[in-house]
Amino acid sequence: MSNRQVRSNLTPLALAVAGCVWGAAAAAQEAPVAPSTGAEGQIQEVVVTAQRNASAESKTPVAMSVIGGEALAGAGLDRPSDIGARLPGVAIDGAADGLRITIRGVSNADATEKGEPSAAFMLDGVYIARPHGQNIDFLDVERIEVLRGPQGTLYGRNTTAGVVNVISKAPTARFEGAAGAEMGNHGSRRANAMINVPVTDGIALRAAVSSNRRDSLLRNEQGTPHTLGLDRNADAGRLSAKFALGQSASLLLRLDRTVQRDNNDVIVPDTNFYEGIETGNPTPFDASTAKRLTNAFVPPNMLPEQGHSRRESTGLGAEFSWDLGPATLHYLGSHRRFDHDFLVNYYYRIMPGFALGVRQDFEGRYEQDSHELRLATNGKGPVSAQAGVYWFREEMAQLASFRDLELIGLPSYYVFPSDPVTSYSRALFGQMTWSATERLRFTLGARRTEDRKSRYGSTNLQQQAVFNPATDIALPNAASLATSKTTWRIGADFDVNPSTMVYATVSTGYKAGGFNDGCVAGPACPAFIAVPEDTLVYRPETLTSYELGLKSRFWDKRASLNLSAFRYAYDNLQLSGVAMVQGVPRFVTSNAGAASVKGLEIEGAVKPVPQGRLSYTLALLDAHYLAYSPDGVHSWAGYKLDRAPRAVFTLGYQHAFALRDGQLSAGVFARRSSDWAIGVPSQLLRYTVPSRTQTDLSLGYQPAQSPWSVLLRVKNLENKVEPVNIDSFGMTVPSAPRAVALRVDYRF
Template sequence: MTPNLLAMSIAAIAWSATACAQVETQGDGIQEVIVTAQRTAAPESKTPVAMSVLTARQLDAIGADTPGALAARLPNTYLENSYDGLRITIRGVSNADVTEKGDPSAAFMVDGVYVARPQSQNVALYDVERVEVLRGPQGTLYGRNTTAGVVNVITKAPVGRFEGDVNAAYGSRGERKVGAMVNVPVNDVLALRAAATWNEHDAYLKNGSTTPRGLGLDRDDRAARLSARLALGKNAALLVRYEASRDDGNNDSTVPDSNFYNGIATGQPVWNGDSTDRQLTYRFNPPNTRFEQGYSHKKTSSLTTDLSWNLGPATLSWLGAHRSFDHDYLYNFYYRVAPTIALGVRQPFTGTYSQDSHELRLATNGAGPVTAQGGVYWFRERARDTYYFRDLQAVGLPPYYVFGNDPVEARSKAVFGQATVRLADGLRATAGARYTEDDKSRVGYIGYQRTAAFNAATDLRELNAGSISTDKTTWRLGLDYDLAPATLVYGSIATGYKAGGFNDGCAAGDARNGVGCPAATALPAASLTYRPETVRAYEAGVKTRFRDGRATLNVAVFHYDYRNLQLSNEVVINGRPRYETTNAGAASIRGLEADGQVLATSADRFTYALTLLDAHYASYVPDGVHSWAGVKLDRTPARTLSLGWEHRTHIKGGVLTAGAGTRASASYLLGVPQAGLKFRVPGHTESDLRLGWEPDGAPWSVLARVRNVEDKVRPMTISSSGLAVPTEPRTADVRFDYRF
């Protein structure tokens, strides 16, 4: 950690632990939020983990109805709805491999259930209780693939009272939304809850090419959830949720990176400063093909069962889930094959995915000198898919360059435990560990075909298969101390683990299902797999409430040592494009986060968040020649500052609520290491406004919102082939709610 950053960190913690250590009060103070970040219910202010919580009220106020809409409200966190799935970056750690063989670095969960595929993480957020975002490795309680952290969406469960809500919104760019919820207590032992949502909006992109097709960044999805809570006697309860959704949005939502940058061909991209209108206009006309109308059809269903049984000294719980996901799409690629040459590529795709998971956990009850929990976990995912890359004849490939996989399987099992011991009044020590075994395999082929259907007389296939088994013990040690009734000081050392995997290709002499591996295209065994990603994280923090509970401050400082950071890119091997993941040696991440809120008056609430971050490669030679040591990791601005204000005033006949928020970010990089390209995203601000009205005693309310007042866009991601996903431009909407 740099001297200035370390000094600021120490000063911030010392100030918050002394000057702000006052007793929390109720009454007009800031309401406490109960979270389950440590897998048991506890106040957020007493949970010794760096985290952010967005409640249902906050989500509705800012209009956050997809995970990608949350990012601007979360310190050191980016959630981006890319064309190929949700990209999560926490404190500079991310993952770009969204194929069937890839894993995220931050786990995305719904009601505590891990959702494996990024393409099915772009869910609609509706009837949500809260969203918990945990920053830092969570390997002990949440398992593998949580080296960066966890995003857990917690939906509302049935309650013992009748209630309902109908809402509708209409906005710019053809935005149309309708939602509804009803909760019915059938009797003393059974309560039911149903919720549904429907969302549409037109494309943000403009078509400036000669092909008459509609472009993406549009939306057309609907979802419904039915929940049932059943009391099984006095000490047990069963909660069952079933959800189904369909998404027919168009995923042709990228533009060439040249929409944002000049000088790409020279290897020195420079921000071009074009207008938002030009940056969102797709002007590429491929010289080798004619693009078709793109589409994307997703169908998702899930069944989750949560059983809790209070045994007196401890509670036994079982969380079981089954999820299925079907995806069918046609995507039109901009594909740069040389610094000054780009081709068009059409990619039809079809895939089916299913996953099952079970967790059995036993946790002690009460607040005795020792609290503990432990359990076992089992997970299985099976995928089957086919990609067709067309129009690459100019680089010596056939009309249909095919990747067919059946099956791709991932299995994981783990045993875990964690205990907290009270050492003295207000002082607690925590120790936990988790042992995980992962097995991943794929059987498939790479086809060189004249048509979509394979013809053995004219076409060729080569094996595309791999398997890897990895295991790891992750652990956590922590101390926390109640410095004052309303001030918690904590520190921890934690480790995280992300499973290893395999790349496209095959080893000489291998054969499966009648498909062999020709010696001419075989790859060295060492390049077919990559190692697990691991991290050791050191963290210290303070959570405090002061001004008689009318102000909060959370401060965290951290230092990460990453090993074998997994980075993914499209590469050309033996003249053929492949998707390859490699280990980046080492990375160092250190920083400070401070956030909180202040009730300045009975009518005014202010929120704030400051982050300082230094995240860079410690050792990395992506092309075997040029070192990237010292180069910043993607999406790691050195500084960000977020400020928010809400004013509530009672005027004749009702309550008027006005709100404003802004986030100012320093510049940051988006890197394509294999091509040696560093795209710098300039510093920027992004602001929101809202105005709401709720009549006295009336069951209805209305809320008007404007997002991205500046109307500036940036690339969220940039691929090695030159695809850039733009952020959303300025949007506005009006929402009406009726409650009963």
Template sequence: MSNRRAPLRPTLLAAAVASVLCAPALAQSQTEDQLPEVLVTAQRVSAPESQTPVAMSVLTSAQLDKLGIDNAAGIGARLPNVHLDGAADGLRITIRGVSNADATEKGDPSAAFMLDGIYIARPQFQTFSFLDVDRIEVLRGPQGTLYGRNTTAGVVNVISNAPVQQLEGAASLALGNYSSRVATGMLNVPVNDALALRAAVALDKHDSYLRNGQGSGYELGQDRDDRSARLSAKLALGRSASLLLRYEHATQHGNVDNIVPDTNFFKGIETGKPVWYGASTGERLTNRFKPFNTGLEQGYNHKSSDALGAEFSWNLGAATLDYLGSHRRNENDFLANFYYRVQPTLAIGVHENFWGDQRQDSHELRLSTNGSGPLKAQGGLYYFREESHQLYVFRDLQILTPLHLPPYYVFPHGPTIARSKAAFGQLTYSVLPGLRATAGLRYTQDDKSRVGSTNFQQGQDFNAATDFKLLNDASLNTHKMTWKLGAEYDLGPTAMAYGSVATGYKSGGFNDGCVAGASALGLPCPAAIAVPADTLLYQPETLKSWEAGVKARFWDKRASMHLAVFNYDYTNLQLSGVAIVAGAPRFVTQNAGQASVKGVELDGQVRAGAADNFSYGVTLLDAHYISYKPDGVTSWAGEPLDRAPHSVLNLGWEHTFRLPGAQMSAGINARRSAAYNISVSSQLLQYRIPARTSSDFNVSYRPDAGSWSVMARVKNLENKVQPITIDSFGMSVPSDPRTFDIRFDYHF
């Protein structure tokens, strides 16, 4: 194995930043030339982002519009050390090289995805279109105290607009290539002094980005047909309390056949050393695979989500009591045509039918202090429950040898139940003027269980005379205490330094199978088919993080700088892949041993007068395994973690032109990423994705006194694509090609 790591040099970067902070401020008093301040709730209380001692990024609704980002998969290209990829099985979040590949009902993410503070457990339901978004907060690093489990990598929190006491509305329509059609609408109505209502709708459609070279005439995936709606009501309960209710409904239709063979990008896979080769974007996006063992079918994908949420806030004087609760039901139904490489030079076609139903409930009660005293404290209780039922059906696996599987390989699973209970508290005390110390603690208890079976069937329905079942039955109870110690110091009126030591926790889980002697569903688990306990169960993933940073605004608040330096120590990193267990292919998660992650992040903005705004970002990252043997023999010690480029550079520029009675703005954003790996540990394969530059451009026109505007946008000007995921059988999901659209907005 090769070791591609290079030593980081944070000292020189820190010295350069210090010299900037010490530079004389330029005299400038025009407030329109200053950077706007954004209020965030990263610490669960409202505070300016520049005064929040956390490594984070914020994208406002205006920025999302300019960048053409309308779902979570588009966020990562604009953030330091963040990948958010729209994989075949849902959203894949990677922050600072830490990710998770188990998107099944038994898996958990390393980074929590939240909608209005509500944890969304399944990645399949994190891909819906954004709807009336106020801002998105992305927190990097473990957030185990205030946000809890499954936040070892960080948190992505999408925050919607709430009703306000003002009559307003907005509508937009965007048309682009690939028959793209995006329409949104919003209406906010104050009913009286106490009640305001807000409704929002969105439609987002485009044709497939992929090309069918199979000769079947069927439509392929990477298409889109999303529809969503939300109704919100905010009620003032006297002068000191308020209640916010939200109901959301969203559907997503299209095609789950959004893969191409990994051979569209790499040669030499059969040798165990994939090598990237040159090809046009059209060739990369063409699926030419024609299975010899089965016929192709028209794939489809149908998802729906319904959610009811409530936020209650009561100012008690010395403290504020907050409640946040939600009930969500998600359903998914799809048919996919898979490319399965079962031997180095042999691939077969496999069909998967899937149906799933998932329901989750969450409740959080939190008490936080008010006032300007030296002590700021908050604490609370949290409860989460998820129940899901699934049916996986794989067809045409009988060609697999030496397994001699029957035509139908079926997984009826459910209920799968996950419960999490937590108590948490965090306090900050002003030790000296300008110096504050923070301590936080959270205790979490997780209970998981699942019952189901692996069925070997001759037909679609189980026949006891010809078919047989293997029991899948497991449960796991884990608990963890996570904590945080931190300090922050005001370097000046608009600058602060902070440091922290914190821990993170991702719950453990189980794989398919059962332990000897177990019994459920009328099925025994004899020793001959039992799975050893250390294979059936995998342990929680834990992290300890050391981080220091500086946040500053200088040059009369016309420039900003965020600097973070971090060092992680990961233990029991959870990695997933397909392996043969008890004579059948199964999706297995195992603990990878230890990993080290350290790096530097520098980003900010510069407003050079009223007409020009610049953004910049530089990241250096060294994320590698300390100890890991994927097959129990081969050592990957020193090898990089997935999606962890050693360096990334982001640059953006927006210029505003004054016209008679109007203004025109043009902006360009470019990202240069170093090469990085996507690994398939079960096959001992490491795919090296080469370095890449990707650029976006937008131009807009707005009359000074008008209520409308028009914008044109181009994403991926270079029209280059690369794999964003590669699975154990060689199925690769490519990134998006060049897209462009023109958008018209109207508001009142």
């Protein structure tokens, strides 16, 4: 679809919806207030920390969505890749190489040790750098805050798309506990438990554990007895302790541990979904869900092995707050370690109509430390401010080995050792809000970030698994890079009335630059194997966002409406894929030129009766390249960005029915998305994912005054699947089919 076509389809609808929304807001302001129905019939306010201090969501001038822990459990959303379908303008996918977050068309495809994400994923405010360590099971979650748009001032680097912050429940002064178990199709079974114990008036402890199992969602027709991936085998635990240090200070410590032992063979060939790939024009075709989820590829060159994956993540975090009177001092620190090893069998298409089987062995170790010290003013004066310093360090070592590539002229082992790969970041930031009047506020913020990255490793052409200097070749991968950027935010917000706020912001985002495989000519890099510096290094990508928003509660607080209209100026977009460099395939990232992103998002809820709640979202998006040539010849100007559907609409309704002996609750949630695209620039391929509707159902029952409850859930009632990700070789990760589960919970 051309740029002109997208604009002609989007603009009238956007204007019409905007006009209706603004009209409704004005009517809500002028209409007589209905008699109060009581708090049970109102939209409950949510307190968030999107601007690093506690505030009501309806009074926070940021485009954001919030999902509470109870809503997550009720909908069966138990890991980050589940929540994107519930949010406007957001796609969160569990790709083969880790979590892929796309917000308003801004995404990233480089999950290697040298890549950086476009959206920051955080656990209790701590940035988790590696995408393959992010798709962890939710455990005793208070809420999830998803901020859309660049958040470079308060959250820093790699937030050009936005922020996903998973916030765990902290220990409280109340003794309580809970336990639950569920079973479903595909052999799924899950159990979790939590207990909170106040030890003394100033000390409270909280522990939570979970175990999650599911058989493979894929069918193996390769002629081997092996099981395939899209399975689950995860155990997680967290221990938290909160200490009151006198009357003015507190300390919260968290220790978490996750072990995932599943199968990384999560792919099927793209020919399960598309035909005409050999012509350069992949066209979707109809097929059964069973066929989509079947891997029938029989490699002509090797026999697949049993795939496996082991991920172990351990984190220790500390939060300290000290009320000094005029201001509060906050410290947030963390140390995290992530270990990952796997064996995966690839579908590796080397030319149209012909693919090889390739085995990859991988071992990786990742450690990161982060520290933030922040001072925030207290009180209700006309000026509120916060300022702080931030420091981050990550060190990685990994060994990736590919086999079975002899048919394309490579030796038996194609190996990438990297040790060490280091990343340092430090920042100084501050933000101030001035209340010019009781209803009008102005905000100004800035952040100075300095990044340093280095890598030492090689691309090895080996005859055996162990490198032999006498017979093997090692091509150095050595580079270092220092980049810096000042990001800023200017905003104003105005209370139209006590329950309606409008805001306007201009903000910037920054994603660090990086380097590809190879080295620049020098003493350790002979000229005949060197690559040009402009090929080795790619530049940071930057984004400037212009946004207008409205947040309103009306109809006696029985209805809510959040609206945001935005436009981005997006430069040096980083795009990644596999390309041939010096006769061998390498993963290459380059800057794409420029892109345009603009759209409209609506999110809200209505309680027509105290026992019922209707929720809705609408996202309209025009995200396309302004200038980009993948190969220097063909132009992709006007093509849509990846995972950027033109329109997405969701509608959900939850109702509680009072029975004599208890309460029955029923819910339905439906999502309708227009078509969207997955681009593979290195192959000049663009895959269109057709429009789709997906429906989820739930039915629950709780006896009167009983700690027990039971819940039946159906996800993806239509039982349709679609590609989640397609890589440069045609390896496709499919979405999940229909899932049915019965859950029992006990609380005390």
